Structure formats: structure tokens, C-alpha cells
Amino acid sequence: xxxxxxxxxxxxxxxxxxxxxxxxxxxxxxxxxxxxxxxxxxxxxxxxxxxxxxxxxxxxxxxxxxxxxxxxxxxxxxxxxxxxxxxxxxxxxxxxxxxxxxxxxxxxxxxxxxxxxxxxxxxxxxxxxxxxxxxxxxxxxxxxxxxxxxxxxxxxxxxxxxxxxxxxxxxxxxxxxxxxxxxxxxxxxxxxxxxxxxxxxxxxxxxxxxxxxxxxxxxxxxxxxxx
Amino acid sequence: xxxxxxxxxxxxxxxxxxxxxxxxxxxxxxxxxxxxxxxxxxxxxxxxxxxxxxxxxxxxxxxxxxxxxxxxxxxxxxxxxxxxxxxxxxxxxxxxxxxxxxxxxxxxxxxxxxxxxxxxxxxxxxxxxxxxxxxxxxxxxxxxxxxxxxxxxxxxxxxxxxxxxxxxxxxxxxxxxxxxxxxxxxxxxxxxxxxxxxxxxxxxxxxxxxxxxxxxxxxxxxxxxxxxxxxxxxxxxxxxxxxxxxxxxxxxxxxxxxxxxxxxxxxxxxxxxxxxxxxxxxxxxxxxxxxxxxxxxxxxxxxxxxxxxxxxxxxxxxxxxxxxxxxxxxxxxxxxxxxxxxxxxxxxxxxxxxxxxxxxxxxxxxxxxxxxxxxxxxxxxxxxxxxxxxxxxxxxxxxxxxxxxxxxxxxxxxxxxxxxxxxxxxxxxxxxxxxxx
Ligand SMILES: Nc1ncnc2c1ncn2[C@@H]1O[C@H](COP(=O)(O)OP(=O)(O)O)[C@@H](O)[C@H]1O
Ligand SMILES: [Mg+2]
Numbered sequence: 001x002x003x004x005x006x007x008x009x010x011x012x013x014x015x016x017x018x019x020x021x022x023x024x025x026x027x028x029x030x031x032x033x034x035x036x037x038x039x040x041x042x043x044x045x046x047x048x049x050x051x052x053x054x055x056x057x058x059x060x061x062x063x064x065x066x067x068x069x070x071x072x073x074x075x076x077x078x079x080x081x082x083x084x085x086x087x088x089x090x091x092x093x094x095x096x097x098x099x100x101x102x103x104x105x106x107x108x109x110x111x112x113x114x115x116x117x118x119x120x121x122x123x124x125x126x127x128x129x130x131x132x133x134x135x136x137x138x139x140x141x142x143x144x145x146x147x148x149x150x151x152x153x154x155x156x157x158x159x160x161x162x163x164x165x166x167x168x169x170x171x172x173x174x175x176x177x178x179x180x181x182x183x184x185x186x187x188x189x190x191x192x193x194x195x196x197x198x199x200x201x202x203x204x205x206x207x208x209x210x211x212x213x214x215x216x217x218x219x220x221x222x223x224x225x226x227x
Numbered sequence: 228x229x230x231x232x233x234x235x236x237x238x239x240x241x242x243x244x245x246x247x248x249x250x251x252x253x254x255x256x257x258x259x260x261x262x263x264x265x266x267x268x269x270x271x272x273x274x275x276x277x278x279x280x281x282x283x284x285x286x287x288x289x290x291x292x293x294x295x296x297x298x299x300x301x302x303x304x305x306x307x308x309x310x311x312x313x314x315x316x317x318x319x320x321x322x323x324x325x326x327x328x329x330x331x332x333x334x335x336x337x338x339x340x341x342x343x344x345x346x347x348x349x350x351x352x353x354x355x356x357x358x359x360x361x362x363x364x365x366x367x368x369x370x371x372x373x374x375x376x377x378x379x380x381x382x383x384x385x386x387x388x389x390x391x392x393x394x395x396x397x398x399x400x401x402x403x404x405x406x407x408x409x410x411x412x413x414x415x416x417x418x419x420x421x422x423x424x425x426x427x428x429x430x431x432x433x434x435x436x437x438x439x440x441x442x443x444x445x446x447x448x449x450x451x452x453x454x455x456x457x458x459x460x461x462x463x464x465x466x467x468x469x470x471x472x473x474x475x476x477x478x479x480x481x482x483x484x485x486x487x488x489x490x491x492x493x494x495x496x497x498x499x500x501x502x503x504x505x506x507x508x509x510x511x512x513x514x515x516x517x518x519x520x521x522x523x524x525x526x527x528x529x530x531x532x533x534x535x536x537x538x539x540x541x542x543x544x545x546x547x548x549x550x551x552x553x554x555x556x557x558x559x560x561x562x563x564x565x566x567x568x569x570x571x572x573x574x575x576x577x578x579x580x581x582x583x584x585x586x587x588x589x590x591x592x593x594x595x596x597x598x599x600x601x602x603x604x605x606x607x608x609x610x611x612x613x614x615x616x617x618x619x620x621x622x623x624x625x626x627x628x629x630x631x632x633x634x635x636x637x638x639x640x641x642x643x644x645x646x647x648x649x650x651x652x653x654x655x656x657x658x659x660x661x662x663x664x
Binding site for chain 2: 048052055057058059077078081082083084085086088090092096098099100101105109110111112113115116119157161
């Protein structure tokens, strides 16, 4: 693994709610390996839903989501989880860190369940990422971190597995202007260095402006795409 | 296999049993945790939810502890009563209830029992192989403690010779039990009767001087005042036990013609086998019955065992309640960490890892609770023992033995197997729903 991104191809994707309502419909969407895609749209439009679907986490989903040769919808839950572990890094909308663990333990969480041989690599990368993002790695737990630091730890966690795909849900929300700008610069630099495929949900025009492509989702429908 | 097991020492058997009981946890733990390092995460979860975790550990400790405490207490009670009866190899008495006689002779519980007469006593005392035949005379008390008339050899037998001060040499001298409030040199004025039926001053100006104190026996005899049996007879205006031409003699041989009777004769035979011969000789003769107090106690324990079995329906219900509350507790803990578990799965942790975290979390709590439970059980048993000892004067010393350790391990093992269900359930929760929640 490592480095090289995977291309994305979506066909006839539909996600429904428990009561059968269509939450999200994407007839067709493609992204080359190493490409960056921005997703914008009003709150409640279905952006997070799309991101979860891309990670293979969404239930009640029809159509196809292909990452390279892998059709996520065709995988059972075990192999889908394994695919996520190997290829996908996710930054969640509200960080979702383990409160009583330190920054390094959070960023290198995957070391707890990845094979022993990969653990040192994961810890090394997590440590380097934290240093690069300017977060003190140890001696503190999450409650003592600022919002910006938490978000950076969450990004480091998403990247510490050297995933080919990075999915980020509003990574610069909750951050002040400068912090957001710095995080964005670091994140994009890493993504471009590694050729990672990036899908980022955001309202932040600075972020969207730097994406290869941006799509807008309103009411679960993709309404516009511009290059 | 059976022979091999029986050939092992008891200690080895206990250790092997403990290991066998712990085996489910060890095997499941090995299979589930292999290749993972979930402990920092489990510690973090425990720290995050410390209050519910501590409460749950205490719930387990108290339920395990009370169970263990009762088991330990029951064993201690058997041991204590058996120990108290240890010096009473064989008792011969007038026909009647063995249990009543056991209570009267060994545990000094006042009761009205018929007497064995002089010729019968002489027959018993002179039987072959009889090493010691001690008459007992009950009925008086001093400050609520029983005054018992007997012979010097019995006092020596009871204490294995451990007497501080000296043995009595005349009817006005007394030896007191180790726990008696009377001190050497004190004067004791006996009252007629004991308990509610006591009549102070019924014996005129009769009094005893304490000249010796027995070593502890761990029985109600520790509170008793022991005096020459002749003194009790004299106080009640009965024949003195000896012919008028030897008025100062104390102890055997007694003259059958001047023997007022005794409710019980405690016998020690020259050897163990002779006890059975003596019992056969004096059992069911019409004049006497003969019984081994130890054997009567065993029968009592058997009855108590049956009662316990009848009560075990109750205890099954309470055990089920404990098990149910443990499972509910596990379920609630699972709900608490639901979002964290969903996060793990979203990040790509395999289901077995999530399973390992939940199971490891639950099992850590259960094992900690069970270990604390052993301590709680010890404390509960110690308190109960003190109360029982104070009330009955039977030395009851409850300790935590292998039985309790086996029970604690068995509980932790069984409960951690139940936790497997909870862990399995935790991996079935919808990820996105839990993440958004
Ligand atoms: N847990 C949930 N159960 C059912 N419907 C949900 C849940 N969470 C969100 N939704 C619905 O899914 C739609 C899309 O939500 P989401 O993808 O979170 O929007 P966005 O990220 O664009 O703000 C919304 O209409 C919302 O009501
Ligand atoms: Mg959202």
C-alpha cells in the first residue's frame, strides 16, 4: 500500500432512509486517482451521507461505488472493513477522538489492531504528522486540547495509515481563519506529495477553491459540477 | 484418570481446579485478543466512564462477596462446632434425645435431662478400656455463666493440661474458663438455676474461690466455672459421692451407694477402636444411651445441608437476579461506549477487535469485581464469625479457602462467557447511526 491514490467511479448511487425516503442520489460521478473533489451544499443536503457511502459505511444503499477495481457495494461487511482499514482515512465532522488517550495514541489508533509488523510504521507516521501539524504529541489528553488541535489530531489519525483515499467532513469548520488556513495547507501538501485521492465536504471557499473539482448537493441531488 | 486425580495432593487438586475454572477466560481471551493491543483503549474507556465502571465493579464485588461470605461462614460454623465437640469422644447418658444431650453436655445449653444412677455410673467407669469417665453436674450459674461440677481429670483432658494457677484441691475451689470474667483469687457465689430461672441466694453462704484458669478451648466451656462435682452435690443437699468414712475425697472412684446421679458421662477410651466397643456396650441397654457427639453433629450438618438445598431455590433466584443485573450492567456499558465502538469500525478496525475491546472491558470489570469480592467475602465472614462467636461462645473463625477462590473464579468465568453475547451484540449496531448519535 501507500501513496498512489485510487480512482473513484459512482454509478446510480441511491441511499435511502429507514422509511424509504431517498436521502441521496448520485447518477454518475468520477474522479481520477490522486484527484481532489470538493462537495458543498446546504446543511442537511446529504453531504455527510455521501462521504459515509464512499467509505462503505452506509446501509440501505443501491448502485455502484468503485474505488479502482473494488466495488464497495459488492463486498460483505468484513472485507469492506478491511478495505477501509487498508485504503481509507476519514476525518469526521466532529473529530470523534478518544477522550482519555493522548494525541499520539489517538493519531496512531490503528496500531492497536493492525498487524504487529505495521505498528512501528503507523506510530512513526503519526508522530511525524503531529510534529508537522504542530501538536505536542504526549502528556495531554483530548479535553485539554483546543478545537484546532483536536482537528489536527483527527487529520493525523486519518493520514497515519498512509491511506490512498482521504475523506474529510468539514475539516476546517470549528477552526479560526489562521488555524484553518495552516491545516488546509498541510493537508493539501501531504495529499499532493502522496498522490492521495481526496474527497472533502466543506463550506470553506478557500478549501473549495483549491480542489480539482467541486460538486454541489442540494436535497440529496447533485445539482452542479464545475471543473 | 480418576486414579491419577485421586493420587494428587489436595493442594495440587485445588490449584488444578482453579486453573480449570479460569480456563474459559484464558482460552477465549487468547483467541479474541491474539494479535491486538486493545488495553490502552480499554483503560481509556474505563477512565472515561469511571463512575459507572466503579459502581459496576462494586455491584459485582458485593454480590460475589456475600455469596462467598456465607459459604465460608457455613464451613467455619461446622469447623467450630466440630472443634468444640472434639474433646467429647463418647457420651453416655440416660435414654433420651441425643441432640438435647449434645447441646447440654458439649455446648452447656441448660435443659432438663434424666440422670444416670450410681451403679450404672460404676459400670461405665469400670468398663474395660475406659481411660476417663467424667460425671457432669449442671444447674447452677454465676453471673449468668454456667457452673459445672466435674472431676479434675476431665479439666486436664479438656485443656490438655493447660491450666494457669492450679487444679482444685477442695470443694470450695473453682477453675474458670479462659473467657470468664472472673480472675484468679475472686470469690464466686453460685445461684441456683441458669438463665431466666435463676434463684440468687438459694445456696446460702456457699462460695468458691477461683484458683485456676483453663487454656482456651473454643467452646462454651470457655465461659464456664468448673468446680468439683462433689461441691455441686453438696450445695443441693445430695449424697456426696463417697462413703462417710472418706468425706474429703475428691474425684473417682465414686461409691455407687452415695452417688446422686449425673445427667451425662463423658468418656475417653484408651484407644479409638475401644470407643466403638463401649458405644455398642452402652447403647440401648434400657438404662443408658451412648453416642459420639461428632457423629450427631455430622447428622445435624446433613440436615442443615438438606435445608440448604430447600433454600437453594431461593438462592437460585437471587443468583439469577445477580446474573441479570450483571448482564444489564454489561448492556448499559455497551450502550455507553457505543459511539466509540462505531468509530473504531468506521476507521477500519476488524469486528474481532471491537469484540475484543468490549469483551476485555467487561471481563476486566468482572475479574476486578470478583477479586474484590473475595475481600468483601472475607470481611463479611469475619464479621459474621465475630457475632456468632460472641453469641454462642463457639470459636468460629471464617477464612477464605480454595472453595471460595474456586467460586469467585467460576463466577468470573461464567459471567465473562455471558459477556461474549454482549460483545457480539455490540458489533451488530449500525455504524452510521451510532456515529451520528
Ligand atoms: N441518523 C439519521 N437517521 C435518519 N436520517 C438521518 C440521520 N442523520 C441524518 N439524516 C438525514 O439525512 C439527510 C442528510 O444528512 P447529512 O448527510 O448529515 O447532511 P449534511 O452532511 O449535508 O448536512 C438529512 O435529511 C437528515 O435528516
Ligand atoms: Mg454533514
